Amino acid sequence: MADMKVAAYICQGCGLGERLDTAALASVAKKEGKAALIKEHEFLCNADGIKMIRDDIANEAVTHVMIGACSRRAKTEAFGFTDVCVSRANLREGVIWSQPETEEARETTQEMAEDYIRMGCAEVKKMTLPEGDPAAVTERTLLVVGGGVSGMTAALEASKAGYKVVLVEKSGALGGWAAKLHKRTPGKSPYKDPQNTPVAEMAAAIEADANIKVYLNASTSKTSGAPGRFEIEISTESGSTTIEKVGAIVQATGFELYDANKLPELGYGKSANVVDQAGLEALAKAANGSPIKRPSDGGEVKTVVFVQCAGQRDDSGKHLPYCSGSCCLTSVKQAMYFKEANPDIDTVVIYTDLRMPGNGEDFYRSGQEKGVIFTKGKVSGVEAAGNQCKVSFQDLILNDQVAIDNADLVVLATGQVPNSGVDIDTKLKAEIAAAAGDNSLMEAYTASQQEGAVQPISMLNLTYRQGPDVPQLKYGFTDSHFICFPYETRRTGIYSAGPVRRPMDMVQAMEDATGAAMKAIQAIENAGLGRAAHPRSGDLSFPKVRLEGCTQCKRCTVECPFGAIDEDEKRFPLFNQARCRRCGTCMGACPVRVISFENYSIDTVGSQLKAVDVPDEFSEKPRILILACENDAYPALDMAAMNRNVYSAFVRVIPVRCLGSVNTIWINDALSSGYDGVMMMGCKHGDDYQCHFVKGSELANIRMSKIGDTLKNMSLEEERVSTFEVAITDIERVPQLINDYAALIQKIGMSPMKGF
Amino acid sequence: MSENYRNNFLKEVEERVEEGHWVKMCMQCGVCAGSCPLGAHWAHPPQELFMMIRAGKREEVLTSDSMWMCTSCYNCVVRCPRKLPITHIMHGLANLAYRLGLSPKNQTTQKFASMFWNNLAQTGRVNELKLSLGMYFKDGFGQGIKNAMAMQSVGLGMVKAKRLNPMELFGGHGIKDKSGFHAMLKKAREIEDRRKNFA
Numbered sequence: 001m002a003d004m005k006v007a008a009y010i011c012q013g014c015g016l017g018e019r020l021d022t023a024a025l026a027s028v029a030k031k032e033g034k035a036a037l038i039k040e041h042e043f044l045c046n047a048d049g050i051k052m053i054r055d056d057i058a059n060e061a062v063t064h065v066m067i068g069a070c071s072r073r074a075k076t077e078a079f080g081f082t083d084v085c086v087s088r089a090n091l092r093e094g095v096i097w098s099q100p101e102t103e104e105a106r107e108t109t110q111e112m113a114e115d116y117i118r119m120g121c122a123e124v125k126k127m128t129l130p131e132g133d134p135a136a137v138t139e140r141t142l143l144v145v146g147g148g149v150s151g152m153t154a155a156l157e158a159s160k161a162g163y164k165v166v167l168v169e170k171s172g173a174l175g176g177w178a179a180k181l182h183k184r185t186p187g188k189s190p191y192k193d194p195q196n197t198p199v200a201e202m203a204a205a206i207e208a209d210a211n212i213k214v215y216l217n218a219s220t221s222k223t224s225g226a227p228g229r230f231e232i233e234i235s236t237e238s239g240s241t242t243i244e245k246v247g248a249i250v251q252a253t254g255f256e257l258y259d260a261n262k263l264p265e266l267g268y269g270k271s272a273n274v275v276d277q278a279g280l281e282a283l284a285k286a287a288n289g290s291p292i293k294r295p296s297d298g299g300e301v302k303t304v305v306f307v308q309c310a311g312q313r314d315d316s317g318k319h320l321p322y323c324s325g326s327c328c329l330t331s332v333k334q335a336m337y338f339k340e341a342n343p344d345i346d347t348v349v350i351y352t353d354l355r356m357p358g359n360g361e362d363f364y365r366s367g368q369e370k371g372v373i374f375t376k377g378k379v380s381g382v383e384a385a386g387n388q389c390k391v392s393f394q395d396l397i398l399n400d401q402v403a404i405d406n407a408d409l410v411v412l413a414t415g416q417v418p419n420s421g422v423d424i425d426t427k428l429k430a431e432i433a434a435a436a437g438d439n440s441l442m443e444a445y446t447a448s449q450q451e452g453a454v455q456p457i458s459m460l461n462l463t464y465r466q467g468p469d470v471p472q473l474k475y476g477f478t479d480s481h482f483i484c485f486p487y488e489t490r491r492t493g494i495y496s497a498g499p500v501r502r503p504m505d506m507v508q509a510m511e512d513a514t515g516a517a518m519k520a521i522q523a524i525e526n527a528g529l530g531r532a533a534h535p536r537s538g539d540l541s542f543p544k545v546r547l548e549g550c551t552q553c554k555r556c557t558v559e560c561p562f563g564a565i566d567e568d569e570k571r572f573p574l575f576n577q578a579r580c581r582r583c584g585t586c587m588g589a590c591p592v593r594v595i596s597f598e599n600y601s602i603d604t605v606g607s608q609l610k611a612v613d614v615p616d617e618f619s620e621k622p623r624i625l626i627l628a629c630e631n632d633a634y635p636a637l638d639m640a641a642m643n644r645n646v647y648s649a650f651v652r653v654i655p656v657r658c659l660g661s662v663n664t665i666w667i668n669d670a671l672s673s674g675y676d677g678v679m680m681m682g683c684k685h686g687d688d689y690q691c692h693f694v695k696g697s698e699l700a701n702i703r704m705s706k707i708g709d710t711l712k713n714m715s716l717e718e719e720r721v722s723t724f725e726v727a728i729t730d731i732e733r734v735p736q737l738i739n740d741y742a743a744l745i746q747k748i749g750m751s752p753m754k755g756f
Numbered sequence: 757m758s759e760n761y762r763n764n765f766l767k768e769v770e771e772r773v774e775e776g777h778w779v780k781m782c783m784q785c786g787v788c789a790g791s792c793p794l795g796a797h798w799a800h801p802p803q804e805l806f807m808m809i810r811a812g813k814r815e816e817v818l819t820s821d822s823m824w825m826c827t828s829c830y831n832c833v834v835r836c837p838r839k840l841p842i843t844h845i846m847h848g849l850a851n852l853a854y855r856l857g858l859s860p861k862n863q864t865t866q867k868f869a870s871m872f873w874n875n876l877a878q879t880g881r882v883n884e885l886k887l888s889l890g891m892y893f894k895d896g897f898g899q900g901i902k903n904a905m906a907m908q909s910v911g912l913g914m915v916k917a918k919r920l921n922p923m924e925l926f927g928g929h930g931i932k933d934k935s936g937f938h939a940m941l942k943k944a945r946e947i948e949d950r951r952k953n954f955a
């Protein structure tokens with residue numbers, strides 16, 4: 001890049017001119033910010049203002065632009081200059097809208113604005129232009145793992161959108177779970193009767209589709225690379241292997257039914273007349289419309305009892321704790337098999353709650369119309385007696401312990417267990433703990449790997465450093481951002497769809513697969529342009545590491561929430577640009593601070609916090625640094641200001657990509673520069689996390705829990721560094737948090753570290 | 757004898773109870789039970805009656821006094837998310853129980869209903885004086901006097917306002933063609949018996 005030339009622009013619009021002394025701001029930019037070119041403008045974002053900046057870039061060789069105007073979240077298009085580095089001093093939301101418009105507040109408001117100008121100038125000087133990935137490539141082919149209804153839907157949808165598909169199915173035919181069904185629950189209006197499954201049609205469509213290549217009896221024995229350039233080794237049962245190159249992956253590996261053998265108390269395994277839902281489908285398929293016979297002796301079936309939630313929604317810890325959300329629908333459908341053959345057959349569904357997602361309510365009503373009896377009750381046991389069974393249950397409406405003595409068939413509604421492969425988290429957590437000096441988890445993990453224990457089979461066999469499969473959240477379902485980005489797993493370019501992601505029925509699985517296919521296509525295109533996927537979609541910056549300084553501590557490799565970092569032969573971190581989401585967690589983790597982005601680094605933030613003018617101990621003007629997550633906390637602050645919810649004038653806010661990107665050096669620097677407190681605002685973490693980078697805020701919390709020692713060494717109170725969970729909707733709460741914290745700081749007093 | 761949790765009794769209800777085919781559509785939400793202004797006085801609120809029917813508890817349902825508690829306020833009917841005509845079903849169940857001779861003998865609404873009917877069916881007009889006196893004296897002479905004394909002012913008020921004619925005690929008025937009326941009722945009963953399968 002040519003020589004750096006910084007230009008500072010200060011806007012007087014939106015009331016900035018009236019509330020602030022912009023001439024003084026200009027002189028701060030000149031004297032302290034060392035800007036070569038300073039201009040005030042009465043309305044910077046209008047065509048004239050933008051033209052002025054553009055002209056300066058073209059004619060004055062300006063390379064770095066500091067804009068003192070509104071929040072970086074406003075006017076992104078107007079100020080979105082891509083050929084220069086841009087920083088934004090948030091004078092509007094960050095200062096005049098969040099400060100009271102009174103004469104007494106004028107001085108502190110101006111001080112705040114001046115600090116933001118200092119910070120903006122300091123930041124922009126440390127930035128360079130992201131160069132993107134000159135080597136970006138992309139393969140416009142999708143890999144779909146799993147040939148069930150979800151997988152087939154993803155394949156057909158992607159093909160319709162003009163992409164090639166490689167479909168890998170472990171069995172000898174397409175169809176998965178759906179192929180085992182006699183009929184499916186209705187997916188179309190009027191939602192009254194079971195329908196034929198779409199398997200035959202879809203399989204035929206795939207067969208006829210030149211864009212889709214199918215591997216049967218096959219598995220993905222090795223997946224390496226990154227979005228845009230995955231290399232898949234496909235092994236077939238016959239022993240042959242093929243390599244396919246794909247740009248993105250949809251994992252639609254489905255589920256297994258919960259093993260009914262674990263439910264002997266419900267008679268499974270004790271009588272041939274007790275079956276699970278798959279068992280009943282097999283019977284119905286064999287009967288093919290004629291009456292289903294009693295398995296034990298081929299006798300006539302007069303009474304069928306359906307036991308809902310068998311081994312599900314269990315709070316004893318023995319069985320599945322969750323609801324599979326599809327088995328109630330299935331039982332209604334299966335009861336209809338009998339009613340259709342002979343309306344005089346008694347079909348009793350014993351449920352505690354009926355869950356009828358989507359249009360299931362209509363289907364339930366249709367079941368009632370057909371005479372299926374629904375009884376709210378909890379089954380306590382099923383005993384076989386000759387060719388019949390006795391089903392004992394508590395009737396929850398009549399509050400009665402009762403039994404149906406002569407059931408010819410009992411159907412257990414067992415749940416969906418996801419086929420998500422290896423749970424890599426146990427090992428990773430152990431590694432993270434070990435890096436922090438706690439070896440106990442690692443020992444437990446090593447022990448679990450020995451003694452010939454049966455290990456789950458990997459679905460993808462990723463060659464990623466963090467493990468062979470996508471991370472799981474709870475109960476083995478693949479982790480994806482439930483609220484904002486449901487299909488995104490924690491491996492960029494790999495999307496999970498269908499019941500492997502969460503329990504669901506066929507209607508939902510098909511929608512899910514369509515969504516996942518679209519996201520996969522987006523990932524393919526992004527990879528070709530070297531751009532990040534959500535939530536920093538389009539970002540071209542990328543972590544660079546100065547390997548000379550690296551101590552091979554492995555923190556970045558194990559902490560990256562997206563498994564973007566492998567290890568090279570010499571055990572140095574090996575970053576994969578296309579896998580990276582640009583969260584900066586690695587930058588926050590690195591103890592020797594050798595990781596940085598072109599436009600976001602230890603220095604861009606460090607220089608900002610050092611640029612702030614910290615008044616002395618006797619000024620009664622404390623300084624509080626806020627590191628605010630740009631996804632939730634920073635917008636919440638902006639919106640609080642839009643509502644004129646005022647907060648303390650002593651805070652200085654720096655947005656960060658994620659709390660995970662906060663390096664403890666910033667905290668150290670802030671405290672030793674005399675800040676009186678540091679507030680870190682990030683998203684909710686834990687199982688119901690809202691962190692856009694999934695693990696960032698959690699990791700930040702772990703790191704900050706260890707900051708206590710540092711504080712002690714500096715003889716500082718613990719409260720001087722505090723972490724807060726903030727949601728984007730907290731527009732009332734966030735000013736309150738700030739004011740409470742400011743009051744707390746006032747109480748514990750000014751930092752003794754000032755002026756060193 | 758009907759069996760547990762089988763369709764037998766439900767089928768009987770569908771056949772013999774007005775709007776009985778709706779019983780299977782109840783989704784056991786309990787809104788009716790919570791809406792009934794007399795709810796606290798029912799041994800089995802409608803929701804429970806419907807479940808009992810499905811559970812095959814024929815005896816218990818038909819001998820219960822619950823459906824006799826319904827005052828036809830229609831609160832439940834307007835609120836039922838499944839649009840069951842609950843009020844009608846309650847009357848239908850009561851009617852079935854009565855026809856089978858299973859209804860509780862001295863239950864007040866039941867007694868009143870049969871008095872009302874007998875009163876009306878005789879002359880084609882309701883004799884209000886006889887009906888109310890009959891109601892007062894249903895539990896014996898002593899209780900009857902007490903009831904009559906308690907209601908004295910209401911009764912006198914009604915006489916004064918010409919709503920009650922004391923002369924009705926001696927015969928009272930009726931419609932013109934009584935025998936035609938009786939024949940009509942008999943025919944209606946025949947049709948109903950055939951439809952509802954009463955011997």
Ligand code: SF4
Nearest residue numbers: 309323324325327328
């Ligand atoms: S869908 Fe129905 S049967 Fe299945 S777990 Fe949920 S409530 Fe139970």
Ligand code: SF4
Nearest residue numbers: 560580581583584586
């Ligand atoms: S920026 Fe985030 S996603 Fe990228 S390598 Fe670092 S930790 Fe991983």
Ligand code: SF4
Nearest residue numbers: 550551553554556590
């Ligand atoms: S965290 Fe830093 S020092 Fe540790 S391995 Fe990564 S780059 Fe190297």
Ligand code: SF4
Nearest residue numbers: 782783785786788836
């Ligand atoms: S309100 Fe309707 S659906 Fe609900 S319990 Fe009563 S009758 Fe059943």
